[in-house]
Amino acid sequence: MSTLSSPSLALTGVTGALGGMVARSLAADGVPFRAVARTPSKLPGRLAADVRQAEFGDRGAVEAALQGIETVLMVSGSESADRLEQHRTFVDAAAAAGVRHVVYTSFVGAAADAVFTLARDHGATEEHIRASGMQWTFLRDSFYMDVMEPFAGEDGVIRGPAGDGRCALVARSDVARSAAAVLRDPAAHAGATYDMTGPEALSLTDVARIITEVRGREVRFQDETIEEAYASRAVYGAPDWQVDAWVSTYTAIGSGGMATVSDAVERLTSEPPLSFEAFLRTASTSRL
Template identity: 50%
Template sequence: MDKIAVTGATGQLGSRVARLLAEREVPQRLIVRDAGRAPSLPGAEVAQASYEQGFREALSGVSTLFLVSGHEGLHRMAEHRAAVRAAAEAGVDRVVYTSFMGAAPLASFTFAREHMETERLIADAGLRLTSLRSTLYADVAPHFVGADGVLRGPAGRGRIAWVARTDIARLAAEVLLDDAHAGQVYDVSGPEAIDFDETARALSAVAGREITYHAETEAEARASRAGAEEWEIDGWVGSYLGVATGEMSVTSHTIEFVTGRRPWTFPEFLQAEPEAWRHLAP
């Protein structure tokens, strides 16, 4: 079996993918910034590198790369360009990339624009792309709630099909193992789209306290983030605007179709992974 490289193996998504591959005895190389933090998995090699340093060498002998997008920030595209260039130079054949739903040059969510650009970089480099365009992680929704129990943002009455990292990892593992997914761009979501009022009610039910949603205007949202850098404000506000416009309301059957199992709804996720919301409990 050809070797698979997994980036982000010390993170929440990459570590899940690496464990699933290890369970299936797949030869893999975990590429991490700090080898001391890499998970110890049977059959897994560890290479220490970043997207901008040592990445080409870390990909030696690798045919398929699971490329987890870099941290949101001013320098992410520079990191992505370096990673894609290194993958092409190392002879990687296929890249499975963690993109974002609605990735497009004029997406409301500014970082979705970067995902579109990264997809193009991969294709232009002659690498076969499998793009996993996921909606917002269900895992992060509880962290949108303020200390006062209010979830604020300019999402209006828009709906979002929250998707759990656990379900994305199941999908990614299957896609990495089947070359038939090369050249595909997949929308990746949970099975139902709910609005932020429904999101707040689901969080209230598990946390045992009242959590509500306040639909801010864009001006209110920007004012509430005053003091942060402009790119950060644009990204934070844009994530909510993408919900308001319907760009994140798509419900896709991708996870169930590929894995044979339906992904969790948002309430099911909260029941299955209480550590995600435990900080909200009184």
């Protein structure tokens, strides 16, 4: 359904964790927006008065859903073999619909030669957005604090070829707060790229230690060789691209490329980001 006065802002990913947080924040402040969802029935009631159905890969549906929209939050799609193709289709549809500004949730170090394989798709998506003629803002997320606990198996061991590398982990809620701040005044952030990180760079040994201290459950990090990492994940029968992504999560940390700490969250929201310890003590861990 839609309201008589159509909003100029649209949000995607509203039925997911990040997009849902952004939607709730803007709704609480009375900011009107259109929710674009693959499955509108999953949208919490009364979160948005203007809801349209569309999947990223359905150009016609996306173009129809974004008619009259000036700014869209493009939450990157679920990991899949054809995610980049879906992203390009969405961007092309947004441009055709007359959207002027795309705020895209990307990844730290997004580039064709990124160690983390999925960051390559993000880099290609950024390039496609730049070439579209629309204004853009990129929120380049680090790895989420939210998924660190599930990295430890039932035996309490985090395994991967990360060595002593460090990562400036970020809480998903801090990314959501930052995105909401950008969307309240998109024009002020046109052409900007923000690295979304927490306040410190941690090794996975640090991560395991902090989980142990806060949860009272012994967790430790076990470094693997790349060969061991592929062998230990072979039992899941996942496609090659997915296993490459799993393993390169750790090699990206080990490369040192994830260690830079940014002050973007505080600059955008006027509040410092959560430390990993504070996150564990105050937030529920996502199992997504």
